[in-house]
Amino acid sequence: MPEGVGTLHELRAALDAGETSSVEIVGQCLRRAEASQDTLNAFVGLRAEAALREAEESDTRRERGEVRSPIDGLPLAIKDNMVQTSEPAHCASRILEGFISPYTATAVEGLERSGAIVIGRTNMDEFAMGSSTEHSVNGPTRNPWDADRTPGGSSGGSAAAVAARIVPAALGSDTGGSIRQPASFCGVVGMKPTYGRVSRWGLVAFASSLDQIGAFAQTAADCAWIFEAIAGHDSRDSTSIPEPAPAYSGALSGDVSGLRIGLPKEYFVEDGVDAGILAAVRDSVAELERAGAKTVEVSLPHARYAVATYYAIANAEASSNLARFDGVRYGHRAVGAKGLTEMYCRTRSEGFGTEVKRRILLGTYFLSAGYYDAYYRKAQQVRTLVRRDFERAFEACDALITPTSPETAFRLGEKTSDPLTMYLSDIYTVSANLAGIPALSMPCGSVGGLPVGLQIFGSALDEATPLRIADAFQAITDHHTACPGDFA
Amino acid sequence: MSDISGEFEVVIGLEVHAHLRTESKLFSPAPIVYGAEPNHAVHPVCLALPGVLPVLNERAVELAIRASLAMGCEVHQRSIFARKNYFYPDLPKGYQISQYEEPLATGGWVDVPVEGAGGAAGKRRIRLTRIHMEEDAGKSIHDDAIAGSDSTLVDLNRAGVPLIEIVSEPDIRSAEEASAYLRAVRSILRFTDVSDADMEKGHLRCDVNVSLRLRGSTEYGTRTELKNLNSFRFIEDAANAEIERQAKTLRAGGRVQQCTLAYDPRSGRTSVLRLKEDADDYRYFPDPDLIPLLLSAKQIEQARSEIPELAEQRSERFQSEYDLSEYDAAQLTASSSIAEFFEAASKQHGAPKVVANWILRDVMQALNERELAIDDSLFSPDALARLIKMVDDGKTTVKSARGLIAELVESGGDPEELVAERGLAAVSDTGVIEQAVAEVLAANPESVELFRSGEGKVVNFLMGQVMQKTQGKADPAAVREILARELGK
Numbered sequence: 023m024p025e026g027v028g029t030l031h032e033l034r035a036a037l038d039a040g041e042t043s044s045v046e047i048v049g050q051c052l053r054r055a056e057a058s059q060d061t062l063n064a065f066v067g068l069r070a071e072a073a074l075r076e077a078e079e080s081d082t083r084r085e086r087g088e089v090r091s092p093i094d095g096l097p098l099a100i101k102d103n104m105v106q107t108s109e110p111a112h113c114a115s116r117i118l119e120g121f122i123s124p125y126t127a128t129a130v131e132g133l134e135r136s137g138a139i140v141i142g143r144t145n146m147d148e149f150a151m152g153s154s155t156e157h158s159v160n161g162p163t164r165n166p167w168d169a170d171r172t173p174g175g176s177s178g179g180s181a182a183a184v185a186a187r188i189v190p191a192a193l194g195s196d197t198g199g200s201i202r203q204p205a206s207f208c209g210v211v212g213m214k215p216t217y218g219r220v221s222r223w224g225l226v227a228f229a230s231s232l233d234q235i236g237a238f239a240q241t242a243a244d245c246a247w248i249f250e251a252i253a254g255h256d257s258r259d260s261t262s263i264p265e266p267a268p269a270y271s272g273a274l275s276g277d278v279s280g281l282r283i284g285l286p287k288e289y290f291v292e293d294g295v296d297a298g299i300l301a302a303v304r305d306s307v308a309e310l311e312r313a314g315a316k317t318v319e320v321s322l323p324h325a326r327y328a329v330a331t332y333y334a335i336a337n338a339e340a341s342s343n344l345a346r347f348d349g350v351r352y353g354h355r356a357v358g359a360k361g362l363t364e365m366y367c368r369t370r371s372e373g374f375g376t377e378v379k380r381r382i383l384l385g386t387y388f389l390s391a392g393y394y395d396a397y398y399r400k401a402q403q404v405r406t407l408v409r410r411d412f413e414r415a416f417e418a419c420d421a422l423i424t425p426t427s428p429e430t431a432f433r434l435g436e437k438t439s440d441p442l443t444m445y446l447s448d449i450y451t452v453s454a455n456l457a458g459i460p461a462l463s464m465p466c467g468s469v470g471g472l473p474v475g476l477q478i479f480g481s482a483l484d485e486a487t488p489l490r491i492a493d494a495f496q497a498i499t500d501h502h503t504a505c506p507g508d509f510a
Numbered sequence: 511m512s513d514i515s516g517e518f519e520v521v522i523g524l525e526v527h528a529h530l531r532t533e534s535k536l537f538s539p540a541p542i543v544y545g546a547e548p549n550h551a552v553h554p555v556c557l558a559l560p561g562v563l564p565v566l567n568e569r570a571v572e573l574a575i576r577a578s579l580a581m582g583c584e585v586h587q588r589s590i591f592a593r594k595n596y597f598y599p600d601l602p603k604g605y606q607i608s609q610y611e612e613p614l615a616t617g618g619w620v621d622v623p624v625e626g627a628g629g630a631a632g633k634r635r636i637r638l639t640r641i642h643m644e645e646d647a648g649k650s651i652h653d654d655a656i657a658g659s660d661s662t663l664v665d666l667n668r669a670g671v672p673l674i675e676i677v678s679e680p681d682i683r684s685a686e687e688a689s690a691y692l693r694a695v696r697s698i699l700r701f702t703d704v705s706d707a708d709m710e711k712g713h714l715r716c717d718v719n720v721s722l723r724l725r726g727s728t729e730y731g732t733r734t735e736l737k738n739l740n741s742f743r744f745i746e747d748a749a750n751a752e753i754e755r756q757a758k759t760l761r762a763g764g765r766v767q768q769c770t771l772a773y774d775p776r777s778g779r780t781s782v783l784r785l786k787e788d789a790d791d792y793r794y795f796p797d798p799d800l801i802p803l804l805l806s807a808k809q810i811e812q813a814r815s816e817i818p819e820l821a822e823q824r825s826e827r828f829q830s831e832y833d834l835s836e837y838d839a840a841q842l843t844a845s846s847s848i849a850e851f852f853e854a855a856s857k858q859h860g861a862p863k864v865v866a867n868w869i870l871r872d873v874m875q876a877l878n879e880r881e882l883a884i885d886d887s888l889f890s891p892d893a894l895a896r897l898i899k900m901v902d903d904g905k906t907t908v909k910s911a912r913g914l915i916a917e918l919v920e921s922g923g924d925p926e927e928l929v930a931e932r933g934l935a936a937v938s939d940t941g942v943i944e945q946a947v948a949e950v951l952a953a954n955p956e957s958v959e960l961f962r963s964g965e966g967k968v969v970n971f972l973m974g975q976v977m978q979k980t981q982g983k984a985d986p987a988a989v990r991e992i993l994a995r996e997l998g999k
Binding site: 103104105111113118121123124125127222223224225226227229230231257258259260261338339341342344345346348350351352362366386389390391394398 | 554557558559560561562563564565566593595597599602603604605662664791793794795797798799800801
């Protein structure tokens with residue numbers, strides 16, 4: 023297998039020093055992606071020809087001194103739910119078979135404008151519904167640390183590709199933890215910014231009020247570069263934040279002294295979480311305290327309702343968002359149906375997988391006359407309480423730290439027969455989506471040879487603080503440099 | 511139809527859908543083009559491609575506010591767009607973006623002219639429940655000739671066109687009143703420039719809710735809904751057919767079933783589309799892709815200041831300001847463009863009643879013959895004023911001027927130049943007129959005799975003869991003067 027790629031920062035330095043070229047780096051990534059595909063199944067498609075052409079263009083720009091950004095010429099992968107002109111975007115679903123997008127997502131445009139090169143599309147749970155990347159028409163993605171285990175989900179392909187050093191960074195989307203949980207399972211940094219910070223234009227919707235595009239990389243500093251390329255106001259997304267995004271790299275001072283870190287007591291209960299994970303997170307907090315950070319206990323009293331609230335809202339929105347996949351205009355259409363109703367029923371029965379159907383049915387039920395008030399409206403009220411919990415907590419601290427997941431990567435097939443257990447793996451992540459606040463996961467140790475993730479919440483609009491804490495932590499520790507043995 | 515007035519009271523409420531006059535769609539940058547090739551006035555947003563998002567058209571909001579204020583509604587500073595979920599091939603997203611729990615505007619009214627006792631003009635005030643914004647669906651084409659007998663074609667050009675839905679209270683009491691109400695709504699929409707409100711083009715469509723109750727009863731009967739009526743006549747005919755059907759059912763001791771009906775104009779009958787028992791559950795919920803529509807008090811006041819004078823107010827002003835009859839004033843305010851043409855021409859000419867006569871008689875006729883609106887014509891108010899002035903000044907005759915109106919309506923032009931080119935200048939050369947008078951008098955000695963014996967009216971006959979001789983170009987005042995002088999000799 024070709025050698026693994028370095029971080030964005032390392033690659034940038036090598037390019038600037040004239041030690042390598044974009045064509046070389048992109049070629050290496052493409053070869054490694056192909057070589058690892060049978061083992062990992064991280065990619066659903068590579069754009070080898072286009073990527074190498076773009077790499078040549080980037081090399082020309084660099085020779086002329088016209089480098090557009092720090093990530094110009096550097097390779098990235100994107101999740102299969104972001105559209106790019108002339109490329110398929112199938113969301114790992116049969117229902118979108120044959121669909122080629124005539125337009126490009128704003129976030130992907132941001133990468134293109136920065137000169138970054140999309141080498142391929144990564145596997146995911148169908149329509150981002152799942153926590154294991156097993157619910158995919160392309161088959162499951164495997165965890166680079168242990169091929170019998172899942173990479174987490176739904177952005178499992180992106181997390182696995184970064185962990186296996188196939189690409190230095192990748193885009194994912196996070197509706198209830200779909201970036202942070204796989205980042206945690208795969209031992210990489212994964213961050214979802216504030217809701218509205220990155221435009222959702224061109225992100226195939228799962229749950230519109232929760233979906234947010236974010237990034238995977240080995241380091242917080244690399245994530246900052248990606249956000250500088252993809253964040254900012256977009257008039258094509260009405261929920262986009264009007265303020266310009268800050269210059270994230272500039273916020274990475276390496277200094278956490280005086281920072282107040284809140285530890286929500288509800289996330290540190292012994293019974294729901296692996297003891298090794300709690301210990302790793304506590305050790306890391308102690309490390310930050312030694313670097314000058316202060317800790318304070320806070321409470322998020324409504325956290326226990328977050329999973330139920332999340333599934334009511336996410337499924338209700340999904341049931342409506344996925345109605346457009348009806349076989350009329352694009353994607354899969356059942357053959358030989360007699361009449362409209364049969365065409366709809368068979369198209370959707372054939373096109374969607376079990377988990378997606380389950381969520382559409384649940385969501386439809388939550389919105390139905392007679393149930394709306396008890397489920398959807400109630401869930402929205404609880405959502406407000408969850409948001410207020412965070413607002414109150416952030417009066418006493420600058421960031422919150424929790425475990426990302428109550429467990430390390432679970433085995434393939436372990437939870438597919440029990441959806442409720444699968445849903446509970448989101449228990450520490452969903453509240454950030456309900457509150458719309460930024461959150462990242464970074465590696466902070468290991469249990470039984472598997473990575474452990476530490477989650478940092480920032481207050482609304484403040485991606486900079488979690489990035490700064492993670493960057494400072496990575497400067498004094500080396501958890502993030504651990505690489506899965508097969509991919510070292 | 512049979513007279514049901516003694517037994518039952520008719521109760522009707524209307525839901526009127528009106529296209530807003532915007533350049534682009536409600537949530538998509540796609541242009542609005544009537545008559546474009548199918549599926550050409552579209553954009554990824556109206557096709558509901560994966561990943562697209564709606565962005566509200568602010569112009570549509572301005573127009574919706576203006577219409578709401580013109581109908582006396584309270585416009586809310588906060589309103590919410592909701593998704594109405596149902597599956598249909600011409601509904602690309604599988605939901606329509608509409609407003610549900612918190613609409614743009616509530617309350618309001620429309621005054622409808624009605625014929626009172628003995629034909630006296632009166633008006634009835636129809637209250638409104640609400641006005642909300644929503645997007646139109648596309649069109650399904652089931653026509654065998656186009657689609658084939660086992661296919662349906664979908665045209666999404668109309669998908670996403672902005673609409674307002676104007677919901678009335680059940681205040682309407684007859685089929686005729688229902689169509690009069692719709693005419694009044696159309697007039698307001700046109701005067702405010704909110705909508706072209708052309709029923710033939712589908713800019714204006716309406717659903718009619720009909721129920722009957724025993725006269726004197728205060729409770730409403732069970733209602734049925736007539737869907738998607740698109741002409742004034744169909745509305746009256748369909749409502750009357752439904753009133754008749756319900757009366758028959760009730761008289762026979764039956765019960766009206768709540769249902770949705772379609773009206774077939776060819777048979778003049780209504781037929782059940784679906785019963786309300788299997789009513790759709792639209793699973794409305796606030797659209798998470800859109801933020802609440804928040805309006806400042808200033809924005810609403812700005813919109814209020816942009817509402818032009820409506821037809822009814824303008825008609826009243828024309829009567830008092832220009833001393834026009836109620837009938838003439840109503841004619842001249844049938845559309846804002848005619849009203850504006852009249853006012854501009856009057857202002858320049860100075861005699862509104864004279865100008866009104868010219869417009870109502872000659873200009874309207876010329877327009878109607880050509881099926882033109884005054885807006886589509888090249889005829890300017892200035893040209894009309896100058897033409898009438900030429901008649902006043904004896905530079906051309908009424909007859910010549912009337913003959914020019916059709917041409918001015920059709921292709922415009924300068925009245926002075928046209929009169930000159932066509933040789934229609936009034937002949938005021940006394941020599942020519944004297945010559946003609948002498949010839950007429952010589953040819954009609956018996957008339958001259960009659961005049962001298964006291965038959966003064968014979969002058970008109972002689973006038974006519976002289977005018978004929980001069981091909982209508984002689985200045986009538988000059989002819990009258992010379993004729994009187996010659997006859998007096």
